[in-house]
Amino acid sequence: MTTIAIAGGEATDFARPLAQTDKLGFLIQPPRMSIIVTTFVEGVGRIDPERLTEAVAVAARACPGMRLALTSEEPVWRDTGLAPRVRVVEAARFDFEQFADEPNIREGLVEEGGPTCEVVLIEGTDSTVLFRAHHAVTDGAGMRTWIQEVFRALRGEQPLGATDPRNIDELLASLPKPACEEEPAPETPIPSVLPRPSELTPRRHFWLRRTVPGNHPAVVAKIAAALTAASGLDQGGFWIPVDLRRHLPELRTTAGLAKVITLRTGRGEDWTQVQDRLLALLAENYDLVDHFDYGPLAEYSLAEIRDFLDTREEESIQIAERDYGGSAALSHLGRFELAELSTESFEATTVYGLPSLGYASMPLFDIAECDGRTEIVATWYDGPGMVERLGELLDDIAESLAPAAHQRWVGNDTHRALPPTPTLTALFAEQVARTPDALALDGPQGPMTYAELDRRAESVAAVLRGTGVRPDTVVGILADRSPAAVTAIWGVLKAGAAFLALDPRNPDSRLGELLADAGARICLAARADAHRVPGVEVIVLDSVPTSDAPAPADAVRPGDLAYVIYTSGSTGRPKGVQIEHHSIVNYSLWAARAYGFDDTTRIPLIAPMSFDWAYNTLFPPMLAGSTVVLVPEEPDHVVLRRMLTESGANAASLTPVHLDILSTMDLQLSGYRFVVSCGEPLPTSVAERTQALFGPDCRVVNAYGPTEAAIACTATVYRGESGPGNLSIGLPGDNTRVFLLDGHRRAVPPGEVGEIYLAGEQLARGYHGRADLTRDRFVRLADGTRAYRTGDLGRLLPDGWLACLGRVDRQIKVNGFRVEPDEVARTLERHPAVRSAVVTGVRRGERGKVLCGYAVTEADPAELRAFLADLLPAHMVPVSITPLAELPVSPNGKIDVNALPDPFATAAPAGGARATDDTEAAIGAIWAKVLGVDGAAIAGDSEFTQLGGTSTAMIKMVAEVCAEVVGAGGEREFMRRLPEVIGNPTLAAVCSLARSARRPSAVR
Structure with a gap:
């Protein structure tokens, strides 16, 4: 262990009088039972010790209440000017249960002369930060304020400060007295949820922790009811600390301002009854009632009281151990936003408190809530059977909050071993070695074998290596559905870099925006498009010289970036999804097996290369030895028909829109083994017509998955369903799990609707250069699982398969592409004649929603659509833009989307004209x-x-x-x-x- 020198500082005149609860509740404890407020912040990533020390000093200047010491001359806390010390503890891996026995969290803090708080940085594979402070100077809410200030300073932000000097006595004196009176004491002693051990291990206490999935409204009442039932109590009395800051929401202080109220419970009561009683106590301001009469002790000095207790310590402790003040104390430390406790290099994953027993304590339970998890830490005296009994109580609490039956779904049993080196380049090299003369590509520009593709890709890789590309370097590719494009993709991967496929149909400004956002300094381009991306080094694919030099050893690692693909962004900017090699390999191997790719498969590639569904027709087949048939033309019905009937294809990968178009044609196809649909919901009626089109021997597969999870994560095979609605999305693929969670991230019961969260091997690294968005969408579940919050709603069907039921937000699908209407609106507002704009999806019959815009402007709608067409992909340009004098606003000040006019009402002729022929x-x-x-x-x-x-x-x-x-x-x-x-x-x-x-x- 090392201690970093405390940064020098200058004492201010900040002082806080010693409150009665400080003196008689906390400071009279024997030093070996010093009551410490302790909070852990766990995370992934590292915090630099020197930067933490500087941040603590900065935060301490803004919060002088965290650098106090008690003066011996008078009962006053005064600012020492010294920042809390930072201790560094080395640990290979942080483990709470092991660390709970360390002296680092058991030793007291100096009370006279300081310091009264400290920060412990536990350095392992990842950092954990432990904040400790004497309970006489702060409480749980004050500690939360202090921790937030330290992390603000760590991020280089200006601390908000907490400089109010009042103590709890002064605050109570300034608040109006409640009309209620103190409740009478119960006639019989209140039993504890845990007995005192018959044999104490020299009054040593222990901690146990449970992490419960989800956040739980009324969690204190729920735990009180659960403890009452689990302990078999006829009546319970729980001490509930209440933060008095609730009466002054703008108060900024780190002082201890908690007052205890007693919450009564009875046998058989539901938690709702307990919650109603708790809310009534708070509504009547029982937290402002003076519950404690210190009597003559209040007249004595702290030193006099300590001298008296020192002479009778053993007798005092024995009395305290016989008499219970309540069944247990339930301290809710508040809700922590993990983004507030994160930095560029450190992502907080959980926060929890550590209750501290004094000699007059009852069982203590600290509760802390953070994003999607509830942490409960309990403490009690050690003794025979005590650890097991407290563990049983915590298990009962966890089951009452999050039933185990809701957490388990057999569909998530998807583990499958990956190859030793799960990279695209390694598996492609193996395939080339197996079938060098087999056709890898076919199409209008002629066939290409696996050996030839490998040789040409290596030539591209050699050129890129010469430019100094390294792992995670992003290289643009501006070429669509051609041998050159496929060659470029494999060349970038072989060079150890990641590719960004650009759509040549996009406006030049969009191409430049994406390259700049991805940090790409090199772009591989077809000769016809080479002039469209100024500002980067352009390598013309047609001019890459053939290299006969032996390829260097493959140094690509599974965690290296394979590609970046952009999706629409709700903040007005597109966001680049980063997919690593192991993720796309996991999908490719699962897809090859689940769909049926092998060395006899011929499948056309018709999706734009900037659309990740195109990679379903690239990586799974090419790692299985299939032939990819390139279709360079735009896929109208003529091209689709020719592709299916003349290309020799025996498999297809299409969107529901394409399948809908095909199913209206007068075609009868045979010889097809499978057709896979993805990109948007597949209506059952379209699946039925698709089966009839391709014949009974063809498997019609509906796949589901967002770009952030490597193409698709679940799949189902059409089984003859009919009627309205969409086909189910089936079951998760290899090494993928699906969770259906409510708005508090609690697992919903089977059959109920929840948001779809995806976890597993295929998850993206995150969004390029957007740590805030990454933290918002890629979250940690209660068990530490990293999951992607899709925004899609789902339900578990009676047959055990999943159904996708729509969105929780305004995002819509256009031609299979995700579109965030707010990105389009922000772009529209860049037009000088537009004062404000909103874009939304408007339903049009059975076709779902189309994108429509509304603008406060006098400009011509055609001009506005042309303006957007120069900046956005075609699928993001609204089908209509309606000029308005002003946008409708709801009573809460937000744009009222439901009050927007029907953009197509004016398109109808005034009387319904009769057809001319x-x-x-x-x-x-x-x-x-x-x-x-x-x-x-x-x-x-x-x-x-x-x-x-x-x-x-x-x-x-x-x-x-x-x-x-x-x-x-x-x-x-x-x-x-x-x-x-x-x-x-x-x-x-x-x-x-x-x-x-x-x-x-x-x-x-």
């Missing part, structure tokens, strides 16, 4: 079905997008027009001329094109 009637009916609107809302001058049509809805509409109106003979001409009307997609324009392209027999 059969063509307009047929196409109008298609529009009505695809858009989910009344046919009366459609006229010749109606625009598809103004009625809520997205790009995927446009593909579906065109497919149905070709099938139902134009006919097979006119389809090629219709599709050739379609770009003529894309810029002005009115019903009249589409009808005119259909008339000129169709054959006379096309209308059915």
Whole structure:
């Protein structure tokens, strides 16, 4: 153990008179029973001892109540000017039960002359910080304030300060006296929840700790009721310290300001009855009643009382051990926000207090709540059977708060061993060695074997190594669905770096924004796009020289970054999800087995490379020796049909939107082994039609998972379900667990709705450069499990499978992409003519929600949409923007989304125009079905997008027009001329094109 020198300081005139409770409640204890307020902050990561020492000094200047000493001349605490000492204890690994026996937390603190508090840094693999202070100078709430100030200083923030000098006596004197009177003492002694040991181990006490999942409103009442029942008490009386700061919420002080009230309980009472009684006591301000009469002791000095007790210490202790003041003391230390106790290098995972027994104590239980966990630490005198009995009480409390039956689900038994080196590069090298001459890629640009792909990727890697890339270096790739793009991906990985795949369809400004945010200084690009990313070093893929030099040994590690992929951000900025090698390997191996990839599989790649569902058609098949068929064209219905019927594919990976389009075509496919859907919910009706399309021997798989958990985490196979609603999302994959938790992070009972939390091997490292967002979304559950909070709602079905039921927030899916409406709104507000804006999802029939914008502006909506199109991907541009004089506001001052006008109401013609001919009637009916609107809302001058049509809805509409109106003979001409009307997609324009392209027999 080392002690870091206390930083020098200058004493101020801060002083606090000695309160009666300080003198007669805490300071009269024998030194070996010194009552200490102790709080642990555990976490992952490290805290530098020197920085902690500096932070303690800074925080102490802002909180002089934490550097007090008791003067011998007068009963006053005075500022010493000396910061609390920082002690450093080396420990290979922190373990609470072992550390509880260490003298570091048992020894008293000097009462006269100081110091009265200290900080202990336990240095192991991760840091743990222990804050200790004499109870006479602070209490649990004061300690929480002090800890928060130290961590503010550690983060380089300005402390808020806590400089009020009043003690509890002065505070009580300033508060109005309550009308209530003290409750009469019970006629019979109140029994304790634990007996005194018949044989004491020289009055030594011990601690036991339980961590309970979730936060629990009314937790004190629930624990009091549970202890009453578990102890078999007919009546209980629990001492409940109440923080008097509740009467003065703006008070900033670290002083001890807790007053005790007694909470009565009875046999068989429900916790709600106990809570009602507690709330009544607080409502009547029983915490302001003077419960203790110190009698003549109050007239004596501390020294005189100590001298008296020293001569009769043994007799005093024996009396205290016979007489109980209550059944137990339940001290709630408050709710800690773990983000407030974290730094760039240290993430707090839990906080808990350590109750300290005096010789007149009853059993003590300290309760602390932090994000999604409740910590309970209890203490009692050691003796035969006492540890076991207290452990049983804590187990009973835990079961009452979080029933074990709610925590366990057999679907989470998913452990499966990974390869010794779970990296993409190692497994790809093994596959190349197994099947060097097998086709890795096929498509319009010709075939490529695994050996050739490996050789070309190594050439890219050699160039990148020459630029000095290292693990976690991010390299951009601007090339889509081409051999060059796939080669670039494997080249970046072989070089030990991580790739960022960019969508060439995005605006140049968006490309630059993502590269800058990811810190990418190099971008691999196709020659046609090389000019679009200024400010970075561009390597043209077509110009990479072939390298015949032997490849260096693979040095990639499982924890290295494999790729970064950007999703929409609710703060107005996109956020880069960081996926490590072991995560994508775990998914790839599970997917290959669960879906059925092998060396005979041929699967088309049609998703944009910036969409992580594209990697389902890249990594699982290529680690299984499959052939990936590249489809460079945009996937309209013609491309989809050709892909399925002419590419030789026997498997497919598509979104529900694509499956919906395919299922309306006049096709009958055979030879397909599996079709996997992901990206958004799969309607049961679409799954049913998909099964009919691909035949009974094809497995239709619905996969679910966010980008933050490496593509997909659960899957189910369609089993013939029919009717409304969506297909279930099945069961977790290998090394993945799913938890359904409520708003307090408590496990919901089976069958009830909870938010989906994902845990396991596939979780992302976090968001690039966004520690705040990472801490918010990637959380620690009560047992220490790291989990991702998805924002999706789920329920466990009677068959034991999972259902996904929607969102807890405003996020929506557009073409399979996640869109945070607030990011679009913040971008819209960058237009100089927009004063404020809101973007939200508006439901359109059975198609779900489409993105719609509202702006306080006089600008033309078309101009605003064009402005957004220059900054955002196409799927993030609202289908409509409605100008408003002002945005509606709810009574609480927030934008009232429900009061926004229907953006499509003005698109309906005033009387429901009659169709001019059969063509307009047929196409109008298609529009009505695809858009989910009344046919009366459609006229010749109606625009598809103004009625809520997205790009995927446009593909579906065109497919149905070709099938139902134009006919097979006119389809090629219709599709050739379609770009003529894309810029002005009115019903009249589409009808005119259909008339000129169709054959006379096309209308059915």
